[in-house]
Amino acid sequence: MACKQAASQEWSGKIDAYLDGELETSETGVVAAHLHECAACVAEALSRVQMKRSVQIAGKRYAGSAAMREKIAKSIAAKPKKEGGWVWKLLAVPAVSLLVLSIAVNLYVNRESGRRKRVYSELADLHVSALASATPVDVISTDRHTVKPWFQGKIPFSFNLPELQGSEFTLIGGRVTYLAQTPGAHLIYQVRKHEVSVFIFQDRGEETASLASGPVHAISFNVENWTQDGLRYFVVGDVSTDDIQALSKLLRDAR
Amino acid sequence: MSATTFEDLAMPLFDQLYNFARWLTQDTVEAEDLVQETYTKALRGFSSFQLGTNFRAWMYRILRNSFLSSRTGLKTMVAIDEETEEKLLPAENTTPESILIAQASRDTVQQALADLPVPFREILLLCEVEEMSYQEISETLAIPIGTVMSRLSRARKALRVSLAKNDGGRHGM
Numbered sequence: 001m002a003c004k005q006a007a008s009q010e011w012s013g014k015i016d017a018y019l020d021g022e023l024e025t026s027e028t029g030v031v032a033a034h035l036h037e038c039a040a041c042v043a044e045a046l047s048r049v050q051m052k053r054s055v056q057i058a059g060k061r062y063a064g065s066a067a068m069r070e071k072i073a074k075s076i077a078a079k080p081k082k083e084g085g086w087v088w089k090l091l092a093v094p095a096v097s098l099l100v101l102s103i104a105v106n107l108y109v110n111r112e113s114g115r116r117k118r119v120y121s122e123l124a125d126l127h128v129s130a131l132a133s134a135t136p137v138d139v140i141s142t143d144r145h146t147v148k149p150w151f152q153g154k155i156p157f158s159f160n161l162p163e164l165q166g167s168e169f170t171l172i173g174g175r176v177t178y179l180a181q182t183p184g185a186h187l188i189y190q191v192r193k194h195e196v197s198v199f200i201f202q203d204r205g206e207e208t209a210s211l212a213s214g215p216v217h218a219i220s221f222n223v224e225n226w227t228q229d230g231l232r233y234f235v236v237g238d239v240s241t242d243d244i245q246a247l248s249k250l251l252r253d254a255r
Numbered sequence: 256m257s258a259t260t261f262e263d264l265a266m267p268l269f270d271q272l273y274n275f276a277r278w279l280t281q282d283t284v285e286a287e288d289l290v291q292e293t294y295t296k297a298l299r300g301f302s303s304f305q306l307g308t309n310f311r312a313w314m315y316r317i318l319r320n321s322f323l324s325s326r327t328g329l330k331t332m333v334a335i336d337e338e339t340e341e342k343l344l345p346a347e348n349t350t351p352e353s354i355l356i357a358q359a360s361r362d363t364v365q366q367a368l369a370d371l372p373v374p375f376r377e378i379l380l381l382c383e384v385e386e387m388s389y390q391e392i393s394e395t396l397a398i399p400i401g402t403v404m405s406r407l408s409r410a411r412k413a414l415r416v417s418l419a420k421n422d423g424g425r426h427g428m
Contacts, residue, residue: 013405013408016406016407016408016411017389020382020407022388022389029408042274048411051411051414051415053382054288054359054364054370055360055364055379055380055383055384056383056384056386056417057361057364057416058361058364058368059274059278059368059379059380059383060274061268061274061277061365062273062274062277062278062286063273063274064269064270064273064286064287064290064411068287068290068291069266069269071291072264072269072290072291072294073262073353075291075294075295076265076294076298077262078268091339102256184401187373208279229394233283248326
């Protein structure tokens with residue numbers, strides 16, 4: 001049974017991506033519909049599925065020995081402390097304690113500073129990549145009563161969105177996002193043709209829990225963040241601090 | 256992330272990494288050395304591991320780069336020229352034998368996989384055995400997603416061609 005599409009390279013790639021679960025949602029429907037009505041393509045898809053399974057089974061071929069696993073585990077485990085003479089220990093304790101304390105403080109400060117940078121740069125990336133995307137939001141609506149319920153079941157918490165009547169802000173929509181493997185809500189607002197991202201996460205992640213609330217300027221964006229009712233809010237945008245603060249206030253007062 | 260140790264993250268990957276290393280090197284001793292080297296390098300570089308990026312892809316990338324710089328890796332890793340691949344591999348159409356090929360025995364598929372050039376073998380293993388997404392494969396092999404898709408497609412064709420040959424040999428076709 002001949003199928004004109006089956007011979008094309010592009011179609012072949014689409015079938016592969018479909019079976020690999022990598023096809024865009026919009027194209028998945030097209031491929032699925034075609035497979036419903038084309039026996040030739042169904043046969044082709046079936047043989048590819050069988051091939052995938054064969055490779056999956058055949059590919060799981062080798063296993064490392066228990067001895068090797070143990071050797072590697074030992075080589076990467078934290079090294080045990082060496083036992084030394086007690087006199088040296090006694091003498092060394094105060095000096096080492098001081099040294100350790102100062103290193104620990106430095107490490108802590110550096111780590112906290114690094115952590116803050118990482119969080120802000122990750123948020124800036126999320127903001128920019130969403131705006132650069134062809135589909136910046138998964139739920140498109142200016143109505144908070146449409147956007148908020150859309151997140152139900154998609155993220156493990158609920159939040160309030162403000163009434164925007166009388167303000168300069170418009171809600172564009174939202175999408176589910178992740179910060180340090182933690183799911184959260186990403187909302188996009190518009191103010192005078194500028195897009196501002198609002199990120200909401202549960203405030204329990206190690207990455208965000210220790211962040212100081214307040215405005216910052218990071219990677220050319222203005223950012224405000226605060227915690228409220230166990231949630232951590234971030235407002236990120238290239239608009240002025242006043243705009244960021246105005247939107248933050250609306251969100252804080254949302255009931 | 257600091258609460259999670261390198262060991263916690265890395266040891267669960269041991270079996271998979273060894274399997275992948277063994278497929279790449281085709282040698283037990285070299286595979287063991289490669290895995291050991293991977294863990295050592297990864298532990299050393301763990302502090303620079305970027306939070307929020309994919310740890311598994313990172314480990315595979317270290318393993319693969321170590322392999323590439325090894326003697327066997329330098330010898331076996333042939334450059335894949337996209338155009339050359341096109342010429343080498345004729346467009347494949349649905350044939351009744353493709354069903355037969357897909358049902359080839361485990362040994363036959365293993366032999367066909369082992370016979371593939373390393374770039375084809377590794378991408379098939381990452382996709383089918385490790386069930387990595389195109390994004391993860393792209394990160395592991397440091398190639399764009401478009402190249403992941405085209406190389407994967409060619410690798411699958413190459414495997415079919417190889418299996419068809421073996422099948423033809425067995426059945427005198």
